Amino acid sequence: MTDAARAEAEAVLSAPPRTLxxxxxxxxxRHRGAMAGAVIFIAIGLLVTLGPxxxxxxxxxxNFRARNLGPTWxxxxxxxxxxxxxxxxxxxxxxxxxxxxxxxxxLSILLGTLIGIxxxxxxxxxxPLMRLTDLFLALPLxxxxxxxxxxxxxxxxxxxxxxxxxxxLIVFVIGITxxxxxxxxxxxxxxxxxxxxxVLAARSIGTRQHRILIRHILPNVVSPIMxxxxxxxxxxxxxxxxxxxxxxxFPPDFPTWGRLIYDNKDFIQSAPERVLWPGLALALTVxxxxxxxxxxxxxxxxxxxGR
Amino acid sequence: xxxxxxxxxxxxVPTLIAISFIIxxxxxxxxxxxxxxxxxxxxxxxxxxxxEAMGLNEPFIVRYGLWLRQFFINEPLNxxxxxxxxxxxxxxxxRVRSWITRAPVTDLIAERLxxxxxxxxxxxxxxxxxxxxxxVISAYRQYSWFDQLGxxxxxxxxxxxxxxxxxxxxLIFSVWLGWFPDSYDTTLVVRDWPSFLAQVRQMIMPxxxxxxxxxxxxxxxMRASMLENLNQDYVRTARAKGLRERAVxxxxxxxxxxxxxxxxxxxxxxxxxxxxxxxxxxxxxxxLGALLIVGIEGADYPLVQTLTFIFAVLIVxxxxxxxxxxxxxxxxxxxx
Numbered sequence: 001m002t003d004a005a006r007a008e009a010e011a012v013l014s015a016p017p018r019t020l021x022x023x024x025x026x027x028x029x030r031h032r033g034a035m036a037g038a039v040i041f042i043a044i045g046l047l048v049t050l051g052p053x054x055x056x057x058x059x060x061x062x063n064f065r066a067r068n069l070g071p072t073w074x075x076x077x078x079x080x081x082x083x084x085x086x087x088x089x090x091x092x093x094x095x096x097x098x099x100x101x102x103x104x105x106x107l108s109i110l111l112g113t114l115i116g117i118x119x120x121x122x123x124x125x126x127x128p129l130m131r132l133t134d135l136f137l138a139l140p141l142x143x144x145x146x147x148x149x150x151x152x153x154x155x156x157x158x159x160x161x162x163x164x165x166x167x168x169l170i171v172f173v174i175g176i177t178x179x180x181x182x183x184x185x186x187x188x189x190x191x192x193x194x195x196x197x198x199v200l201a202a203r204s205i206g207t208r209q210h211r212i213l214i215r216h217i218l219p220n221v222v223s224p225i226m227x228x229x230x231x232x233x234x235x236x237x238x239x240x241x242x243x244x245x246x247x248x249x250f251p252p253d254f255p256t257w258g259r260l261i262y263d264n265k266d267f268i269q270s271a272p273e274r275v276l277w278p279g280l281a282l283a284l285t286v287x288x289x290x291x292x293x294x295x296x297x298x299x300x301x302x303x304x305x306g307r
Numbered sequence: 308x309x310x311x312x313x314x315x316x317x318x319x320v321p322t323l324i325a326i327s328f329i330i331x332x333x334x335x336x337x338x339x340x341x342x343x344x345x346x347x348x349x350x351x352x353x354x355x356x357x358x359e360a361m362g363l364n365e366p367f368i369v370r371y372g373l374w375l376r377q378f379f380i381n382e383p384l385n386x387x388x389x390x391x392x393x394x395x396x397x398x399x400x401x402r403v404r405s406w407i408t409r410a411p412v413t414d415l416i417a418e419r420l421x422x423x424x425x426x427x428x429x430x431x432x433x434x435x436x437x438x439x440x441x442x443v444i445s446a447y448r449q450y451s452w453f454d455q456l457g458x459x460x461x462x463x464x465x466x467x468x469x470x471x472x473x474x475x476x477x478l479i480f481s482v483w484l485g486w487f488p489d490s491y492d493t494t495l496v497v498r499d500w501p502s503f504l505a506q507v508r509q510m511i512m513p514x515x516x517x518x519x520x521x522x523x524x525x526x527x528x529m530r531a532s533m534l535e536n537l538n539q540d541y542v543r544t545a546r547a548k549g550l551r552e553r554a555v556x557x558x559x560x561x562x563x564x565x566x567x568x569x570x571x572x573x574x575x576x577x578x579x580x581x582x583x584x585x586x587x588x589x590x591x592x593x594x595l596g597a598l599l600i601v602g603i604e605g606a607d608y609p610l611v612q613t614l615t616f617i618f619a620v621l622i623v624x625x626x627x628x629x630x631x632x633x634x635x636x637x638x639x640x641x642x643x
Contacts, residue, residue, distance in 0.1 A: 033462075135325050138626065140618030142581040143599055147611055148333060150603045238468045242585055245470045246600060258470075265474055272478050279471045287466040294462075 024223075027299035034295020037288035044285050048094035059088035060253050080264065080274060090277055093255040097237050097282070100170055100256070104236035107175025109182055109229045116186025117213060117221070121194055130187070133180050141177045145239070148173050149248050166250050170243065174236050182228040189221045223300035230293035234286045241282055257282040308634060315630050319623050326619045327378070331371050334608055377401060378616070382413055405602070405610045412613045415598060422493055423594030427583045430514045434521030435572060441522070442529020442568075446537060447556060457526060464523020469582055473516045473589035480512060487512050490591040513590045521579060528571045532564040539563075566636045573629035577622040 028034055062082040071078050078086050119129035149169060156165035193199060194217070202212050241258025243249040250256050252263065257278040264274035349357070358364060365373075381401055387393070402411040445457040481489040488509050497503050536542065537560055545555045584596030591597070595614065602610035 135322060135329075138322050138326060138619065138622050139329065140577070140581060140615055140622060142584055143611075143615045143618050144330070144333070146584075146599070146603050147330075147615060150606065150611075151333065234466065242468060242470060245468075245585065246588060248603070261471065261474060268474065268478055269482050272482070275474055275478070279474065283463075283467045283471060286468075287463065290462060290466050 024296075024299045028295050031295035031298055033291040034299075037291030037295065040284060040288040041292060044094065044281070044288070045098060048091050048098060051091040052088070052095070055085075055088060055091065057085040057088040059084060059092040059255055078271075078273070080267075080271075086274060086277065089255040089260055090257075090281060093257045093260050093278060094281055094285075096167075096250065096254070096256040097240060097258070097285070100167065100174070100240045101233045101237035103171045104174035104178070104240070105229055105232040107171060108179040108232055108236070109225060111175065112179035112182025112228070113186055113218075113221070113225055115179065116183040117190055117217060119183065120187040120190025121213060121217065126187075129183075133183050136177065136180050139177070142242070145173050145177065145243065146246065146248055149243065153248075162251055163254055166254075170240055170249060174239050178232060178235060178239075182225065182232070185224045185228060186221050189224060190217055193217055193220050227293055227297045227300060230289060230296055234289040234293070237282070237286055237289075311634050312631055315627055319627050323620065323623055324375075326623070327375065327616055328371065330612060330615050330619065331374055332367075334612055335367065335370070377403060378613075385411075386413060403609045403613060405607055407602075407605045407607045407610070412610050415610065416595065416613070416617070419593060419595050419598045422491075422592055423580070423583055423587070423596065426491075426510065426513050426586070426592055426594065427517065427579055429510065430517030430586075431521055431572075431576065431579055433514060433518040435525060437518065437522040438525035439529055439568075441526040443533055443556070443561060443564075445526070445530045446533030446564075449534065454530075457530070461523040461527050464519055468585075469516050469520050470585050470589055472519065473512070473586060476512050476516055477589070491593075493593050513586050513592060516589075517579060517582060517586050520582065521575065524575070525568065525572060529564065529568050532567050533560060536560045536564045566633070569636060570629040570633045573625050573632055576625045577618065580618060580621055 062084055080086055115129050115133065119126045152169055153166065156169050159165060160168060199212060199216055202216050240249060241256065244256050244258030245262045247262060250259055260278040261275050264271070268275055382403060385402060403413070404410065405412050405415060408415065441457050445454040448454055477489045480486045491509050491513065495502060495506055497506050542555060542560060545559050583594065584599060587594045587596040588600060599611065599614045602614065
């Protein structure tokens with residue numbers, strides 16, 4: 001063995017062990033768009049969670065002495081037509097939009113994973129569950145979302161209070177109408193995994209069904225689920241703001257990004273910045289999440305890794 | 308191919324029935340009371356009679372059955388009578404009427420449909436026309452500056468929702484530059500050259516917004532599909548036998564890459580009808596989407612039910628078309 005080869009071999013031996021997630025992280029870091037997306041997303045997240053502590057003006061409190069102000073130190077983005085602070089509204093709106101995005105995504109991923117795993121693993125459930133998925137895919141989602149919100153808005157408002165009620169309703173309807181893609185992807189992966197030797201081995205030593213599912217199947221479908229989850233945040237945020245934009249989301253005094261665009265589009269001639277800021281925030285968030293999802297998909301794809 | 312088509316057609320029937328059941332039960336199970344419109348001065352026994360006459364005391368399944376009959380038999384017959392002037396049976400059939408306008412729902416829809424079809428149809432056409440060349444060039448020159456730009460375009464295109472691009476367009480092109488009107492005037496009748504120009508001017512913005520959104524999605528599919536085909540053996544064979552590069556790419560590769568893209572295009576049609584709900588709201592086009600929003604805001608159940616069901620029918624129909632197209636274009640797909 002030559003010296004060069006020995007040095008190389010030693011370098012390989014002394015290098016830290018390569019694990020899946022470290023490889024994924026290395027690949028993810030190399031994706032410039034994904035890194036930029038992650039940085040921007042974290043920045044926006046920090047801003048909307050910590051921002052209201054630093055800029056502690058109530059976003060819903062009108063101040064008729066300070067209407068239609070331009071940017072000042074007290075109001076960095078000015079105030080609206082009844083003197084509410086635009087920056088506080090933006091921060092609060094971001095909080096709600098991100099909270100809706102994350103919770104609706106969680107619900108839809110949980111549902112999608114559950115249905116996907118059950119359909120993929122248990123042959124008897126496959127047919128009915130996939131028919132159900134097809135049925136949901138054939139539903140006209142936006143009109144149905146609008147209809148459901150119209151019908152159930154008032155009872156939920158009386159049951160849980162105006163904000164929590166609408167929040168639960170919106171998260172629930174978005175979650176329940178967006179799990180289908182995840183379910184299909186997970187089912188496809190599980191169908192292939194079920195026939196693998198390690199599952200046969202696990203079964204042959206008498207492992208129980210649910211242990212096989214949790215210990216052997218689930219960890220192997222985590223990567224497509226993560227990609228779906230990331231992209232799911234983006235689409236949930238868009239859906240929520242679209243509903244708010246149509247006037248069927250949160251109540252008027254409860255700012256979200258979509259609601260702010262909807263409320264301020266009537267002043268677009270005199271004060272275009274009131275539409276531009278929430279629009280920019282929304283577009284940046286969704287773009288950064290989509291870039292992260294893109295990078296994650298590339299990083300988790302074993303064909304591209306190790307290049 | 309024929310049996311395949313028939314089988315897909317038969318498959319569509321239970322889906323449609325299930326969807327209609329879901330739509331019907333969402334509205335039925337909702338806490339809203341159809342008698343809420345009746346004034347409180349009406350005495351209780353009269354109210355009971357009205358409820359009886361409306362069929363509210365019938366069991367759920369019976370009401371669903373009646374609704375189905377109304378929807379699948381009575382209304383189509385009414386439409387046929389209207390179009391052809393024939394009288395089928397005695398011509399005395401119930402009509403689904405809007406609670407707000409009291410007009411038959413089908414008439415309302417027929418009145419609104421042209422606007423939506425024009426805007427949505429043109430937008431989709433332009434979207435496809437933009438998307439295909441972008442996808443082809445992006446794939447042919449993978450990782451070139453054009454491809455990078457195309458990737459960015461499509462990323463921005465489907466990240467930025469249409470209500471935001473629409474509002475921005477209004478701000479830039481009608482508030483600041485004053486090129487186009489900010490809302491769509493449906494009463495405009497195209498009679499002569501100036502009114503035609505006005506029609507074109509007011510259609511440019513809604514069509515562009517929707518077209519860009521569609522182009523962003525379709526160009527991705529086009530690129531992926533082209534990339535997959537460019538590395539196939541038949542491409543090398545075509546080049547090896549001395550075909551010109553143009554013929555290889557535009558005839559051999561493009562034609563094969565279009566197979567999945569055509570189905571994606573067909574599958575996208577119902578989605579853009581849904582997307583048009585938002586676009587119509589921005590530009591105040593009074594099409595089907597605007598009608599739906601009006602119906603929802605006024606709790607006009609018959610109108611909302613019918614429109615939602617029409618959207619569902621569109622989805623099922625275009626799924627069917629996509630499947631059949633796929634079967635025609637790609638003989639490997641047919642299962643018969």
